[in-house]
Amino acid sequence: MNSAAKITAANLSRRTLKDKLFKGLVLFLSLITISPIVLIIYKLVEKGYRQISLNFIIKTPPNTFEAMTAVSNGELIPGGIANGITGTLLMVVLASVISIPVGVITGIYLYENPGKPLANLTRNISDILQGVPSIVLGLIAYMWIVKPITSGFSALAGSVSLSIMMLPMIVRSTEETLKMIPQSIKEAAVALGVPYYKVILRVLIPTGFSGLLTGILLGISRILGETAPLMLTALGSSVINLDITKPTSAIPLLIWEFYNDPNMVDLIWSSSLLLMGMVLTLNLVSKRIAARTK
Amino acid sequence: MKEDNLNIKDPVLSIRNLSVAYDKGSYAVKDVSADIKRNAVTAIMGPSGCGKSTMLRAINRMHELYENIETKGSLILNGKDITDMPTIQLRRMAGMVFQRPNPFPTLSIYDNVIAGYKLNGIRLKKKERDDVVERSLRDVTLWDEVKDTLHKKGTFLSGGQQQRLCIARALAFDPEVILLDEPTSALDPVATSKIEDLLVKLKENYSILMVTHNMSQAARISDYSMFMYLGELVEYGKTKDMFTNPKDRRTEEYLTGKFG
Ligand SMILES: Nc1ncnc2c1ncn2[C@@H]1O[C@H](COP(=O)(O)OP(=O)(O)OP(=O)(O)O)[C@@H](O)[C@H]1O
Ligand SMILES: [Mg+2]
Numbered sequence: 014m015n016s017a018a019k020i021t022a023a024n025l026s027r028r029t030l031k032d033k034l035f036k037g038l039v040l041f042l043s044l045i046t047i048s049p050i051v052l053i054i055y056k057l058v059e060k061g062y063r064q065i066s067l068n069f070i071i072k073t074p075p076n077t078f079e080a081m082t083a084v085s086n087g088e089l090i091p092g093g094i095a096n097g098i099t100g101t102l103l104m105v106v107l108a109s110v111i112s113i114p115v116g117v118i119t120g121i122y123l124y125e126n127p128g129k130p131l132a133n134l135t136r137n138i139s140d141i142l143q144g145v146p147s148i149v150l151g152l153i154a155y156m157w158i159v160k161p162i163t164s165g166f167s168a169l170a171g172s173v174s175l176s177i178m179m180l181p182m183i184v185r186s187t188e189e190t191l192k193m194i195p196q197s198i199k200e201a202a203v204a205l206g207v208p209y210y211k212v213i214l215r216v217l218i219p220t221g222f223s224g225l226l227t228g229i230l231l232g233i234s235r236i237l238g239e240t241a242p243l244m245l246t247a248l249g250s251s252v253i254n255l256d257i258t259k260p261t262s263a264i265p266l267l268i269w270e271f272y273n274d275p276n277m278v279d280l281i282w283s284s285s286l287l288l289m290g291m292v293l294t295l296n297l298v299s300k301r302i303a304a305r306t307k
Numbered sequence: 308m309k310e311d312n313l314n315i316k317d318p319v320l321s322i323r324n325l326s327v328a329y330d331k332g333s334y335a336v337k338d339v340s341a342d343i344k345r346n347a348v349t350a351i352m353g354p355s356g357c358g359k360s361t362m363l364r365a366i367n368r369m370h371e372l373y374e375n376i377e378t379k380g381s382l383i384l385n386g387k388d389i390t391d392m393p394t395i396q397l398r399r400m401a402g403m404v405f406q407r408p409n410p411f412p413t414l415s416i417y418d419n420v421i422a423g424y425k426l427n428g429i430r431l432k433k434k435e436r437d438d439v440v441e442r443s444l445r446d447v448t449l450w451d452e453v454k455d456t457l458h459k460k461g462t463f464l465s466g467g468q469q470q471r472l473c474i475a476r477a478l479a480f481d482p483e484v485i486l487l488d489e490p491t492s493a494l495d496p497v498a499t500s501k502i503e504d505l506l507v508k509l510k511e512n513y514s515i516l517m518v519t520h521n522m523s524q525a526a527r528i529s530d531y532s533m534f535m536y537l538g539e540l541v542e543y544g545k546t547k548d549m550f551t552n553p554k555d556r557r558t559e560e561y562l563t564g565k566f567g
Contacts, residue, residue, distance in 0.1 A: 206398035
């Protein structure tokens with residue numbers, strides 16, 4: 014009956030050994046998981062840091078000849094990626110302006126009408142949208158914007174493809190955030206005679222604000238590095254362009270262009286480092302916000 | 308219920324043939340009629356699930372927040388049918404306090420007290436606002452505890468303080484009647500007795516209708532008591548009479564702890 018007595022010394026040491034093995038395995042697998050990101054950051058910093066300077070942010074890229082001269086003289090490649098930075102910012106801002114209101118309102122609708130057929134359909138479509146390959150979204154924006162509206166490649170078309178990409182994330186995070194707010198908070202407002210739309214705007218959204226913000230930041234960090242849809246929409250530009258109806262550059266587009274020019278290879282690393290830095294910062298900031306609200 | 312022989316004159320609230328169903332045909336409150344005395348504490352008792360909350364929530368039309376809830380009968384507040392009032396007016400007149408303290412987490416103590424004005428977009432001058440906040444917090448004996456931290460978030464307070472804050476939020480509108488749904492069931496004994504003292508004091512200026520699970524609480528602070536069972540109002544009378552001489556067998560069994 015006494016099972017404690019059955020645990021002999023040998024038995025015990027075998028258990029301890031198993032325990033140690035298991036812990037070792039867990040540690041090993043965790044290391045495998047984090048090693049790619051560590052290696053990536055290490056490589057980017059190692060190869061890219063030299064190019065990073067003020068000029069890198071405020072100048073446009075050199076032409077092939079200038080780059081070739083610099084490389085053959087063993088100097089740093091002159092110029093920077095200002096056109097890419099401004100283009101990325103322009104398109105991300107525009108994509109956010111489109112997708113945040115649409116996404117938040119859709120999320121509120123889903124939260125308010127959980128069981129309605131139209132809500133279920135919307136939720137499913139939004140989930141499917143999340144899985145659509147980004148190049149397909151580029152094609153769609155090409156058909157919707159590039160041909161009929163801006164009659165040519167444009168920042169607007171790029172933003173539309175990015176906004177479709179962000180949309181499902183914002184819809185989801187809005188709905189999930191609102192669901193987490195206790196019903197009692199909503200009832201407290203209703204019991205004060207607050208009309209329903211004001212309950213949503215002035216109580217639920219402020220209460221879930223950090224959740225919404227987290228979703229938006231993650232959405233932005235997701236589209237920051239998108240390249241494929243931009244190739245079919247924004248195309249790229251060698252100068253700084255702020256006209257949304259004109260072709261525009263972006264950091265990932267520039268990386269692709271540098272890759273295709275053997276003289277510019279060094280710029281790939283510094284551009285990637287900058288892009289990676291932006292994405293990581295957004296991720297860390299959104300994690301911070303999410304943690305603070307728990 | 309049978310003949311209402313309480314003879315309450317000028318009631319603050321008249322409940323007439325009130326029935327509420329969450330699902331078609333199955334009533335959680337069945338044909339309840341009662342007059343509620345002004346400037347008194349009226350307790351609603353009964354076993355879990357007998358429809359106490361459902362009845363209380365019908366009084367400020369909380370059920371309208373959800374679809375498919377059917378309400379029949381009439382509720383006359385201060386001589387006016389509540390369905391004829393705009394909801395904002397009704398809810399100003401009938402303030403509600405919930406079982407769990409629910410201050411708005413994004414608002415300060417100060418803003419929580421005047422949330423009814425703020426969220427409805429009713430503008431007050433700074434002086435008026437300050438007055439409302441101080442009066443309401445004094446009413447719930449919270450003023451001295453929080454007067455130096457009015458701009459801290461309401462959720463930083465203890466559970467009992469939060470509940471008093473929620474009562475202050477209802478009082479800020481200067482209501483006719485305060486509806487409380489088991490306001491002390493989430494609180495410790497000290498916080499509970501503070502709220503009980505407070506309710507007794509508040510009845511000078513307000514009429515109080517309170518759901519409670521706690522019979523000794525009803526006995527301590529209420530003037531009138533209702534006993535509900537399976538959605539029906541089984542007995543309604545002066546608390547003293549009901550506790551000493553219950554008329555209905557079910558009331559007696561409940562009060563003597565035979566069920567519930
Ligand atoms: N939202 C709802 N949907 C469907 N049925 C409900 C809902 N809320 C309550 N009910 C049902 O209505 C009846 C009365 O519930 P109510 O909450 O009014 O009881 P109560 O007397 O307040 O109970 P308690 O003392 O447990 O709070 C119960 O049978 C309950 O199951
Ligand atoms: Mg209840």
